[in-house]
Amino acid sequence: MFVTNLTEEQRLSKAVVAIMGNPKYTALAGVMMIGERTITDDPTIPTACTNGRDESYDRKFVASLNDAELRFLVLHEVYHKLFKHLHIWRHLYDENPDLANKANDYVINIKIADDNEDGFATMTGELASGCLDERFRGMDSAQVYNLLRDEQDGDSPGKGNDIKELGGSAQSPENGQQPFDEHDWDGAQELTADEQRELARELDEAIRQGALVAGKLGSGGDRDLEELLQPQIDWREALREFIQDTCAGKDYSTYRKPNRRYLSSGIYMPSGVTEQVGELIVAIDTSGSIGSRELSVFLSEIKEICDTVHPDGIRLLYWDTQICRDEKYNTDDLDSLVTSTKPAGGGGTDVTCVTDYIRDHNINAQAAIVLTDGYLFGGWGQWTMPVLWTILDNDRAKPDCGKTVNIKSRDL
Numbered sequence: 001m002f003v004t005n006l007t008e009e010q011r012l013s014k015a016v017v018a019i020m021g022n023p024k025y026t027a028l029a030g031v032m033m034i035g036e037r038t039i040t041d042d043p044t045i046p047t048a049c050t051n052g053r054d055e056s057y058d059r060k061f062v063a064s065l066n067d068a069e070l071r072f073l074v075l076h077e078v079y080h081k082l083f084k085h086l087h088i089w090r091h092l093y094d095e096n097p098d099l100a101n102k103a104n105d106y107v108i109n110i111k112i113a114d115d116n117e118d119g120f121a122t123m124t125g126e127l128a129s130g131c132l133d134e135r136f137r138g139m140d141s142a143q144v145y146n147l148l149r150d151e152q153d154g155d156s157p158g159k160g161n162d163i164k165e166l167g168g169s170a171q172s173p174e175n176g177q178q179p180f181d182e183h184d185w186d187g188a189q190e191l192t193a194d195e196q197r198e199l200a201r202e203l204d205e206a207i208r209q210g211a212l213v214a215g216k217l218g219s220g221g222d223r224d225l226e227e228l229l230q231p232q233i234d235w236r237e238a239l240r241e242f243i244q245d246t247c248a249g250k251d252y253s254t255y256r257k258p259n260r261r262y263l264s265s266g267i268y269m270p271s272g273v274t275e276q277v278g279e280l281i282v283a284i285d286t287s288g289s290i291g292s293r294e295l296s297v298f299l300s301e302i303k304e305i306c307d308t309v310h311p312d313g314i315r316l317l318y319w320d321t322q323i324c325r326d327e328k329y330n331t332d333d334l335d336s337l338v339t340s341t342k343p344a345g346g347g348g349t350d351v352t353c354v355t356d357y358i359r360d361h362n363i364n365a366q367a368a369i370v371l372t373d374g375y376l377f378g379g380w381g382q383w384t385m386p387v388l389w390t391i392l393d394n395d396r397a398k399p400d401c402g403k404t405v406n407i408k409s410r411d412l
Contacts, residue, residue, distance in 0.1 A: 004356065007037045008062040015070045024115055025075070025211050030206030031082050034199070047126075047180055048104035050077045051187030052086035053199050064126050072112060072121035076181060079108040084203060085197070086188035089141050091409070093185050096149065101146035105131040105179045130180040130250045142393045142409040146373075150288050235390065239369070240305050242388040247280060247309045248368040278366030280311040281385075283354045285372035286345030287320045290392060294409060296338055298371055298390070303337045313364065321348035348377070355381035373397075 004011065019025050020032060033055035039062065048057045057075045062070060080086065085104045092100035111134045113123055123130060136144045138269025191199065282302060284295065306314065314337065316327040324345035329337055351370065358365070359382075367386040374389075387402035393409055 008057070010058045011029055011062060011067075012037065012057060012074070015067065015074050019071055019074060019078075020065075022120060024120075027080065028078060028209035029213075030209050031203065032078055032254075034081065034202050034206060045182055047182060048073055048077055049182035049184045049187075050080050050086070051082055051184040051191070052084065053191065053195075054187075055081075066125065066306065068119060068122040069125050069127055072116070072123050072127060073181070075112050075121055076105075076108055079111065080104065080183070082207070083107070083141075084200075085141065086183065086185055087200075089145075090185065092142065092145050093183075095293070096145075097185075098312055099145055099152065100141075101150045101179045101183050102131050103141045103148060104179070104183065105181075106133055106136045106144045107139065107141050110137055111135070117278075127180050129177060131177045132301075140393060140408075146192070147391070151289075152287075166267045200399075206324045223382060235405050235407040236301055238403075239301060239388070239390065241278070242369070242386075242403060243302075243305050243309055243367070244406075246386045247278070247311055250305075270272060278311065279308070279313050279315055279366070280366040281315050281317060281358070281363070282316040283319060283351070283370045284343065285349060285351070285366070285370070286318045286324060286343050287349040287373075288346055290371065290373065294392065295343060297372075298392070299338045299341065302369070303334050306331075306334055311366065311407060315363065316341060317354055317357065318344050318391075319351065319354050320345040321350045322347075325335065326357075349373075350378040352378045352381045355383055358384075374399075 003060060006014065013272045016032060020029050035050075035055065037055045038057070039059050040056045041059050042056070045056050045058050047061045048055065050056070055074075057073070061288055062073075065073065083104075085356065087338065089100055089104060092103065109123060111128055112121060113132060116122065135147070139147075144346075282299075284290065284298075302314070310331055313328055313330045316325075316329070316337075317323055318325040318327075325342065327341060333340075349372070351372065353368070354368075357363075358368075367388070368383065369388045369390060370393065374391040374394040376397075380389075380399045380401055383401055389397075389399045389402055389404040390407055391397045391399075391404060392407050395406055
């Protein structure tokens with residue numbers, strides 16, 4: 001137990017003041033002022049927790065930490081709020097609570113540890129067995145979750161091979177790393193709709209102001225804030241526009257389906273329609289990172305779009321390092337697309353097998369859509385048709401051909 005004459009409430013306030021006074025964290029001041037921060041004796045909160053707005057800290061746990069460790073714990077809860085973990089990643093929690101909690105903590109802890117080589121905040125003492133792993137540097141929660149899920153299923157070799165001590169005694173996942181705080185997912189859901197909207201507004205405003213402060217002062221942490229402020233393209237709109245542009249002809253026009261390009265300007269224009277549209281290829285990466293939920297949402301969206309633009313058919317190609325399954329659906333079969341498809345695969349990730357298969361089987365399609373996480377080897381393939389890359393949870397992937405739209409798991 002850390003010996004001091006201050007009460008736990010006073011120590012918590014002291015930690016908050018120290019963080020807000022540190023130039024590295026000036027940009028976090030707005031986020032730190034959102035919600036309530038309390039010391040509790042509630043046995044259901046043995047360490048600390050947040051519901052995405054309010055923070056609670058167990059009295060005995062706070063007493064066990066030194067000042068640097070307490071600052072790390074406070075920063076940890078604040079980062080959960082900053083990244084909106086309890087709202088954005090609820091679908092991961094519903095699928096696997098343990099992995100979702102770990103994934104969020106791995107993302108946070110490596111950021112805090114990287115910023116505190118000076119010892120201002122340390123993941124030592126009671127925090128040392130928390131989730132910290134060098135492999136997850138630069139990833140978001142969905143990417144970490146997918147890797148943890150693969151390892152749990154035995155699909156990924158080399159678990160925990162590159163562990164680095166970052167401000168504490170990090171261990172590999174199989175050596176028992178566990179989140180040192182509680183994640184109040186249910187509490188986040190219990191916020192009313194008005195409270196959730198107000199929280200989102202407050203966080204967005206705090207992030208914007210923080211980014212401005214960080215830019216003016218040249219202080220650290222601005223990269224994370226800038227990433228949170230980057231506008232996200234609606235992948236559904238991008239997908240619809242690609243299919244309509246490449247598959248919709250101009251045989252005649254109809255007002256029954258207005259041209260979406262002009263609707264935002266208040267102009268009601270007809271869209272071009274054709275009776276002759278070729279086959280559409282949908283190539284799905286089944287190397288393991290794309291789950292059944294993501295696949296179902298993606299295919300449902302494609303099916304809905306094809307109800308407007310009537311292709312001759314859809315050819316689903318499931319692939320990893322080879323084509324694992326080839327499914328054909330004509331126009332009359334599209335209603336069963338999502339329920340009848342049988343994904344296959346699970347090996348490596350080499351999209352050149354798709355273009356090789358198209359060439360070898362003389363497939364003459366109008367366009368192709370590829371859903372992948374973008375972690376490929378062997379290049380992006382040689383395409384003889386328009387191709388749209390829909391990249392899941394990987395902003396670093398840069399295809400050298402076709403068009404690209406990034407999709408976040410949280411948006412599915």
